[in-house]
Amino acid sequence: MDSYQEIIFKLKKYWSDRDCIIQEPYDLEVGAGTMCPETFLRVLGPKPYRVAYVQPSRRPADGRYGENPNRLYKHMQLQVILKPAPADVIEQYLGSLGAIGIDLRKHDIKFEEDNWEAPTLGAWGVGWQVMLDGLEITQFTYFQQCGGIDLDLVPAELTYGLERLAAFLQFKDSIYDVEWGGGASYRDVRFNDELQFSVYNFEMANVETLWKLFELHEGEAARLLRLFDPKLSDKSRFPLLPTYEHVLKCSHLFNTLDARGAISVTERVAVIARVRKLAVGLAGAWMDQQNADAATEPAEAVQ
Amino acid sequence: MSLPFLLEIGTEEIPDWMIEPWLEQLRFHVQGMLDGKSLGGSVSWAEATPRRLAVRADHVVERQVNSRKTSRGPAVSEGETAKIRFAESMGVRAEDLATIQTPKGAYFIAHKEISGKPAAEILTSEIPKVILRILWPKTMYWTGKNGPRFIRPIRWIVALLGGEVVHFGIADVESGNVSVGHRQLGAAHVPVTIDTYESKLRENGVILSAAERRAKIEKDIENLGVRIKPDTALLETLVYLTEYPTAIQGSFDPEFLKLPAEVLVTVMRHHQRYFSVESADGTLAPKFVAIMNTSADPDGLVRLGNERVLRARFNDARFFWETDQKKKLADRVADLAHVTFQAKLGSYLEKTERMIALVKELHGDHAAIRAAQLSKCDLTTELVKEFTELQGVVGGLYARVQGEPDEVWQAIYDHYKPASMEDSIPRNHAGQLVSIADKLDTLLGCFKIGLIPTGSRDPFALRRAAQGVVKILVEGELRLPVRKLLGGDAKLEEFVLDRVRYYFKDIRGFKYDEVNAVLASGWDDLVDVEERLVAIQAVRPTEDFEPLAASFKRIQNILKQAQFTGNGGMIDAALLEPGPEADLYNEFQNVRGTLANQPYRPALESIASLRPKVDLFFDKVLVNAPDAKIRQNRLILLQTLLKEFSTIADFSEIVTNA
Numbered sequence: 039m040d041s042y043q044e045i046i047f048k049l050k051k052y053w054s055d056r057d058c059i060i061q062e063p064y065d066l067e068v069g070a071g072t073m074c075p076e077t078f079l080r081v082l083g084p085k086p087y088r089v090a091y092v093q094p095s096r097r098p099a100d101g102r103y104g105e106n107p108n109r110l111y112k113h114m115q116l117q118v119i120l121k122p123a124p125a126d127v128i129e130q131y132l133g134s135l136g137a138i139g140i141d142l143r144k145h146d147i148k149f150e151e152d153n154w155e156a157p158t159l160g161a162w163g164v165g166w167q168v169m170l171d172g173l174e175i176t177q178f179t180y181f182q183q184c185g186g187i188d189l190d191l192v193p194a195e196l197t198y199g200l201e202r203l204a205a206f207l208q209f210k211d212s213i214y215d216v217e218w219g220g221g222a223s224y225r226d227v228r229f230n231d232e233l234q235f236s237v238y239n240f241e242m243a244n245v246e247t248l249w250k251l252f253e254l255h256e257g258e259a260a261r262l263l264r265l266f267d268p269k270l271s272d273k274s275r276f277p278l279l280p281t282y283e284h285v286l287k288c289s290h291l292f293n294t295l296d297a298r299g300a301i302s303v304t305e306r307v308a309v310i311a312r313v314r315k316l317a318v319g320l321a322g323a324w325m326d327q328q329n330a331d332a333a334t335e336p337a338e339a340v341q
Numbered sequence: 342m343s344l345p346f347l348l349e350i351g352t353e354e355i356p357d358w359m360i361e362p363w364l365e366q367l368r369f370h371v372q373g374m375l376d377g378k379s380l381g382g383s384v385s386w387a388e389a390t391p392r393r394l395a396v397r398a399d400h401v402v403e404r405q406v407n408s409r410k411t412s413r414g415p416a417v418s419e420g421e422t423a424k425i426r427f428a429e430s431m432g433v434r435a436e437d438l439a440t441i442q443t444p445k446g447a448y449f450i451a452h453k454e455i456s457g458k459p460a461a462e463i464l465t466s467e468i469p470k471v472i473l474r475i476l477w478p479k480t481m482y483w484t485g486k487n488g489p490r491f492i493r494p495i496r497w498i499v500a501l502l503g504g505e506v507v508h509f510g511i512a513d514v515e516s517g518n519v520s521v522g523h524r525q526l527g528a529a530h531v532p533v534t535i536d537t538y539e540s541k542l543r544e545n546g547v548i549l550s551a552a553e554r555r556a557k558i559e560k561d562i563e564n565l566g567v568r569i570k571p572d573t574a575l576l577e578t579l580v581y582l583t584e585y586p587t588a589i590q591g592s593f594d595p596e597f598l599k600l601p602a603e604v605l606v607t608v609m610r611h612h613q614r615y616f617s618v619e620s621a622d623g624t625l626a627p628k629f630v631a632i633m634n635t636s637a638d639p640d641g642l643v644r645l646g647n648e649r650v651l652r653a654r655f656n657d658a659r660f661f662w663e664t665d666q667k668k669k670l671a672d673r674v675a676d677l678a679h680v681t682f683q684a685k686l687g688s689y690l691e692k693t694e695r696m697i698a699l700v701k702e703l704h705g706d707h708a709a710i711r712a713a714q715l716s717k718c719d720l721t722t723e724l725v726k727e728f729t730e731l732q733g734v735v736g737g738l739y740a741r742v743q744g745e746p747d748e749v750w751q752a753i754y755d756h757y758k759p760a761s762m763e764d765s766i767p768r769n770h771a772g773q774l775v776s777i778a779d780k781l782d783t784l785l786g787c788f789k790i791g792l793i794p795t796g797s798r799d800p801f802a803l804r805r806a807a808q809g810v811v812k813i814l815v816e817g818e819l820r821l822p823v824r825k826l827l828g829g830d831a832k833l834e835e836f837v838l839d840r841v842r843y844y845f846k847d848i849r850g851f852k853y854d855e856v857n858a859v860l861a862s863g864w865d866d867l868v869d870v871e872e873r874l875v876a877i878q879a880v881r882p883t884e885d886f887e888p889l890a891a892s893f894k895r896i897q898n899i900l901k902q903a904q905f906t907g908n909g910g911m912i913d914a915a916l917l918e919p920g921p922e923a924d925l926y927n928e929f930q931n932v933r934g935t936l937a938n939q940p941y942r943p944a945l946e947s948i949a950s951l952r953p954k955v956d957l958f959f960d961k962v963l964v965n966a967p968d969a970k971i972r973q974n975r976l977i978l979l980q981t982l983l984k985e986f987s988t989i990a991d992f993s994e995i996v997t998n999a
Contacts, residue, residue, distance in 0.1 A: 106660065108653045123483065125496060125513070128353060142525050145631035146643045149357035149391070149581055153479070164481045164493070166354060171646025172613055172631060180481055180494070192483045211649060276573065306686055 042192035045138050046092060049198065050084040051118050052137040053090040056130060058118065061091035067290040069308045070095050071117030072156060072196060081121055081181050082321060083328050089307035090118045092200070094111075095289065098297035106230045108202075110219060112234045116166055116198040122178060129142075131178065131196055135170075141205060146171050151249050154179045155196075158313040160186035160321070163195070175203050185321020195338040237326030245300045258315045259284035266323045273330045278323055283321035285316045343381060343400040344503035346464070348537045350472060351497035351521055357464025359492060359550070363475055364389040370471045371396050371670055379405050390584040392521070395549065397535070401502065413992040414449040417515055424449055464507045468500060472511060472953050484512045497521055501535050523584050524874065525635050546636065546649045547584045555580045561588035562616070562630055569616040569630055570606070576612060583634040590616075591648045595627040598657045600662055601738050603625040607728055608654045613647070614696035654741050661723035669743050670736060673718040678719050683801075691716045695786075699778035703821055709771035712752035715740060716775055719753075733757040759809050762848050766813045773817045780806040788833040807840040813846070814867045824865050838864065845874060854879065854996040861991035873989050876941035881995075885949040890995035892955045893986075897978045897993045899964055905976045912981060916974040921957040926952045926978060939988055946984050 040048065050060050065072040069078060071093035080087045093115050101111030120127060128149075132142060149166040156162070156175060165179035177197040181189055201213045201224070210216050214225035262281040270276065292309055295301050301309060344370075355363075368387035375382045375398060382401035389395065414427035417440055428435040428825045431451040438449045472488055475899045480490035489512045498517040500507040509516050512929045515811050520538070526546025533541045539549050548554050558579060562569055579586060586711045588935060597605065602625045609615040609629050618628040631647045638644055644827065675831020676689035686692070705713070719725045719736030728735070746755075748771050755767035756775040767773045783806050787793070792805050814823060827833050841864055845856045851874050859873045917923045938948070964979070986992070 106657065110655065123494075125494075143635075144638075144642050145646070146635050146638075147524065147630075148634050149354035151354075151358075167776075171643045172615075172650040173646060180483055182481055188486055190486050192481075192485065206646065209645075209649075215621070216398065248889065272452050297474065299679060305681060308684070320916075 039208055039217075040139060041217045041219035042200070042255045043222065045204050045207065046114075046116065046200060048138050049134060050090060050092075051214035053088075053118055056088070056193075058088040058090040060119075061089050063091060063093050064198065065285050068093065068094050068286055069097055069289060070116040072161070072195065073159065073286060073289065074117070075279060077117060077119050078159060078161070078184060078187035078283070079279075079321075079324055080119065081184050081189055081195075082182060082187060083194045084324055085328075086191065087121045087193075090116065093117050095201055096235075096293070098235070098239040101232065101239055101297070104214070104225075107214065109237065110201065110213065110228075111232055114199055114200040115229055118196040118198075119193050120196075121180065122191040127194045131168075131176070134196075138203070138251070139270040140170070150176070157310045158317060159184065159319045162316050165195075170206065172322075173202060173206055175199060181195050186318040187321055187325060207231075210337065212243075239294055239297045243294055243298050245295065245298055248291050248295050248298070248300070250269075252288055252295070255284040255287040255291065256312060256316065257331075259288065259320070263316065263319045263323060267328050268323075273327050276323075276327065278320060282320050285313065285320055288316065300306045342403050345402060345535050346382065346398040346401045346460075346507075347392050347395070347499065347501045347538055348397075348468060348714075348793050349395040349497075349499035349520055350495060351393050351499070351708035352491070352495050353493040355389075355394075355492050356579075357391065357578050358877060359390065359478060360389045360394075360581045361577075363477060363492070363583055364394055364477050365396050367471070368396055368473050368575040370710050373400065373521060374467050374471050378467060379408075379457075380463060388551065390547060390549065390551075391552075391580075391581060392545075392584060394413045394547075395499075397538075403503075404459050405463070405623075407457050407617075410453045410455055412451050412453070413868045414438070414451060416445075417447040444596065461502050461505060461507055462587045463501060464500070465509045468507065468516075469509050469511050469729045488512055496909055496941050498535060498541070499538075501533075502537055504534065505578070512596060523635075523859060526585055526772045548586075554583060554586050558588060558632055561586070561632075562974070564588075565590045565630065567618045567626075567628060567630060568621075570619055572610065572616060575614060575616065579632040582614070583632060585634060585636055586635055587629050587633045587638075589633060589638050589644050589647075590618075590630055591644050593648065593651055593655060596714055597659065598625060598661055600655070600784055603731065603734050603738065604658050604724070605655070605664070605727070608658060609651070611650060611730060612654060615647075615651070638985055657727065665722040665735075666742070667722055670715045670718040670739050670803055671743070673721045674714060677717055681716075682794075683786065683790075685790045689720060690787075692782060693717050696775065697780040699781055699826075700774050702826075703774050703778065705771065705774045705778075707819065708746060708748035709752065709774045711745070712749045712756070712771050713775045713778060715745070715754050716748070716756050716779065719854070727936065747971070761805070761807065762808060762844075762929050764813065766816050770817075773813050773819060775797045777810050777813055777819075777821075780810045782832060782948075784810075785828055785830070788836070789832050791834060793836070803836070804840065808838050808844060811837070811840050811844045811867060812848075815871050818868050820866050822865050823867055841867065841870070845870070851878060853992070858990035858992060862989060863996050873941050876945050877990055879942055880949060883946070883949060885952040886945075887995065889949050889955065890992040891950040891997045892959065893954065893983060893992040894997075896983050900976065900980055900983070903965075903976055905980060910977060912977050913974050916971055917978075918962065921954070921961040922978070924980075925951075926960045929978075929982055929985075945989060948989075952985075 054060050068074060074093055075290050076089050076091060082088065082100040094112050094114050096112045098111060100109050102109045114123065124130065135142065148169040151167055152167040153164045161184040163179040163181040167174045168176040168178055175198065179195045179196060181193050183189065201216065202217045205213050206214055214223065214229065218224050218227050259281050262277065266276055292313060346788055362389050370383050372384045377794060380401050382398045383466055384396055384398045387396045403471050405772050412431060415423040425435050425437060428451065431453060433451050433453065438451055440447050441450045477492040480492060482488045482490050483494040495512055495514050497519065498514055498516040499518060499520050501518055505840050507516060520542065522528045522531050522545025528545055531541050531545050542549050548557065558576060567590060606617050607623060609617050615629040615631050616627040618630060620626045629651065633643055677693055678688045680689040682689050682692045697710055700709050700713045716736060719732060719739060723734060725732050733756050734754055737750045739854065740750035740753050750771055751769050752767065752772035752775050755772040756779055758764055758776060760765050767776050780973055783801060784803055784885055787801050792801060813819065814821060824834060827837060838860065842856055842860065845851045846853050855874060855877045859870055859877060864870050917926055927949055932951055935947055936944050964975045966975060
């Protein structure tokens with residue numbers, strides 16, 4: 039039986055063998071692997087790209103003080119982006135399940151409609167949740183739009199829920215009983231984060247401070263976006279990547295405020311619109327910057 | 342000679358709920374194309390699984406029959422040059438042109454023989470268009486921004502006419518004679534002919550026919566020897582989620598049966614797509630039936646996996662249920678201050694207070710007021726946060742456990758009803774009032790702050806709310822002043838009136854002109870509207886009714902032409918001319934006398950009986966009399982007639998053939 043880390047190694051190897059760059063996690067709080075620049079920005083524009091990475095994904099509202107066997111504040115996603123999606127993308131995906139020891143002849147697999155939408159990113163796609171013996175193990179999405187921009191090449195995004203997958207493979211009823219590797223359980227490695235972040239997010243986070251931080255990051259992102267001038271001669275220097283980090287901060291602060299119960303259902307709409315505005319503005323600027331870069335590359339490099 | 346034609350569009354998994362209706366579109370468009378291109382032939386079947394839409398047509402002609410096309414050219418009088426030019430444009434010799442005589446003179450005509458094209462050639466160009474003509478509810482592109490759109494990527498196409506492939510390409514896919522089997526049970530390359538298509542698929546783990554998959558599921562369940570809770574919607578979902586369905590039975594710890602059946606069934610049905618199982622006495626058994634998309638569960642892994650998932654979900658539900666019991670609903674009212682209903686409309690606490698006021702205005706009793714007060718408290722519970730579709734239901738269940746009387750907990754349980762026009766209304770009076778108050782409050786509030794639905798955008802589901810109010814008022818026989826409740830908001834009145842019209846016309850099936858006629862005479866009391874509609878519907882086929890309606894329209898036109906809108910005063914009997922005019926007046930007086938306190942139907946019959954007198958009046962009497970006084974008096978007579986007899990319905994709205 040494979041340990042948690044063994045499963046991750048195998049999946050990374052599988053996708054590495056299929057010409058994916060294996061990236062390391064993005065070093066900022068994100069709610070999903072989709073939000074990392076490796077997905078959000080790379081899917082824009084006409085350049086093919088293939089990448090896989092594990093992304094710890096933080097969802098403050100999902101925290102359960104380490105008490106719930108199936109729910110986590112921070113879970114790990116294996117995020118795979120295949121841009122453009124190959125015609126046999128589903129077969130390749132099913133092959134990856136084989137690679138971690140799932141013999142599909144002995145299991146039930148269904149693709150159930152689940153269209154994905156990230157309103158704060160102005161992104162959406164169509165796809166499925168992949169159900170293995172009644173358990174959702176992967177979200178499979180064909181991106182259509184990102185940052186409000188129609189995508190030139192349609193990427194397939196595969197998001198594996200690693201804890202669930204490991205619990206399934208190890209026949210564990212609780213994520214915390216999953217064997218991580220090196221003799222340690224998931225509980226040994228992660229319980230403290232789950233407990234303490236739940237306490238912070240639900241009980242102790244200072245709402246006023248979080249709002250202030252939100253506004254500071256929002257303000258900085260907006261300021262930078264205002265400074266970005268498509269007519270700049272030296273556009274490639276412009277710090278759009280740092281700008282995007284401020285947008286990500288806003289998104290995470292929004293999630294924390296939400297978990298704290300500080301955002302009403304209807305306020306949500308307005309706050310989401312604020313973050314979305316930044317994300318859409320950033321995506322547009324990024325496209326502009328990329329196009330300029332492409333145009334200045336030596337002629338023989340441009341295919 | 343005629344040939345069979347087979348088309349299979351192979352795709353990635355199509356959402357289950359779209360397959361059946363949109364397969365019908367494909368069938369329709371294929372038939373339409375065959376007819377439109379004179380290829381003969383008719384679709385013999387259309388079948389689909391999540392991964393394929395297939396259509397077979399038979400008796401397709403090999404080649405279109407030759408036809409002759411006749412075109413009319415210039416007038417003969419235009420001369421030789423025009424004639425030659427016309428002949429050239431038609432591709433015929435000038436001496437072969439004929440002439441035709443018309444009332445406007447002689448014209449040149451050209452006959453052209455058009456030789457029929459081979460069916461294969463037509464299909465090659467038409468089938469791709471047919472495929473892309475399907476209007477899916479949500480499409481995607483996958484080959485790049487300007488690529489074709491479909492519901493999911495097309496991965497293979499089988500197109501055969503007789504023994505030959507019909508060649509075409511869509512989105513990098515070339516048509517051929519190779520299909521694809523079931524993901525686990527079949528081969529990735531399955532060469533087929535038209536005759537072997539279904540059997541080859543079967544050999545490769547695909548049951549093409551939806552009816553057969555449905556029958557297999559039912560038979561499998563029967564063989565398991567369990568009694569499932571019948572659920573046709575779930576069955577249809579599973580028929581279209583599978584290419585090879587097989588039922589397996591699983592069980593769960595009977596301890597979970599301490600949770601309410603509503604919660605367990607919701608978890609099984611909505612979240613896991615399991616059938617729940619009933620014991621002999623109709624109560625929930627600790628078992629479930631899952632439908633796999635494969636042929637067997639050789640090592641029992643599928644059952645184990647499903648049981649484990651269900652256990653996790655039930656554990657969640659039980660955890661939430663127990664946590665929630667620590668605080669009674671009644672103690673949660675204050676917490677609603679922290680749950681926002683809408684930024685400008687305040688919290689759910691404020692909404693609750695407004696609902697209570699509305700329930701009082703509707704003369705709700707103590708139980709209704711109590712139910713209104715507790716109705717939204719379940720929004721603060723963990724269980725509802727997890728299973729939002731159970732809002733209301735959970736509140737009702739908690740209220741019951743916490744000792745609220747039947748009238749109260751049932752009212753809370755039901756107050757989101759009706760969820761659709763097919764759904765029932767709340768079972769008791771308190772529930773009906775709370776439901777109306779809830780929906781009215783949402784409508785009043787949203788309209789006040791300008792959140793008015795436009796086109797298909799209706800984020801607060803205001804149409805459904807208004808429709809729910811209408812349905813409850815009518816079917817609950819609540820004689821409440823609906824217009825008064827709308828607070829004089831003209832836009833909201835129009836919006837609700839639109840829903841009233843929709844309800845009576847589309848849901849109840851009354852004719853649109855009858856609905857318009859009745860509503861034009863007022864809609865303060867919807868029970869009364871229904872009674873008037875029933876009366877009109879009954880009286881309409883009688884002989885005098887429609888002609889009288891036509892006369893009323895005539896009266897209205899006369900008054901309009903005379904710009905006679907104001908109150909004209911009293912009828913002066915002395916000015917009435919003996920004969921038809923006086924007769925009409927007397928008859929009018931008689932009928933009016935009998936109308937008071939009469940049920941609508943006999944009242945309408947009495948009004949209809951005026952018809953001969955009205956006809957005679959219009960035949961013999963000149964309304965537009967030279968004497969201004971007499972003219973005025975006649976207009977007053979007509980206006981009074983119209984006014985007095987339009988309280989049941991405005992007959993001028995009735996569409997007549999007269």
